[in-house]
Amino acid sequence: MQNYQKTLSLFDEATQKSLLFSTFFQTDLGKLYQALPISELAAQIPSPRYEQSCLGRKPWFTVEGGIGLMILKNYLGLSDRMLISGLIRIGPFSSFAVLT
Numbered sequence: 001m002q003n004y005q006k007t008l009s010l011f012d013e014a015t016q017k018s019l020l021f022s023t024f025f026q027t028d029l030g031k032l033y034q035a036l037p038i039s040e041l042a043a044q045i046p047s048p049r050y051e052q053s054c055l056g057r058k059p060w061f062t063v064e065g066g067i068g069l070m071i072l073k074n075y076l077g078l079s080d081r082m083l084i085s086g087l088i089r090i091g092p093f094s095s096f097a098v099l100t
Contacts, residue, residue, distance in 0.1 A: 041067055042063040
């Protein structure tokens with residue numbers, strides 16, 4: 001018989017997300033995120049070809065997310081492979097890169 005684990009959440013999903021972001025914004029990386037004009041930088045980069053023609057594979061990240069990943073990679077001193085493989089495990093830092 002399979003073991004099932006029940007999880008009791010004290011907060012609804014929206015509240016949990018809000019708490020995660022507020023925790024992230026208190027970190028050095030969160031402060032850097034708030035200080036950088038990431039949306040303005042992303043507006044200067046052409047949209048991926050997929051968004052223009054729906055051809056090819058859908059990108060994993062938004063343009064903003066890609067910029068965030070490059071900053072996160074440098075901040076943590078990671079290679080591309082290490083960043084992607086560990087993205088989910090870094091807790092609040094995963095908020096820095098927006099998944100599409």
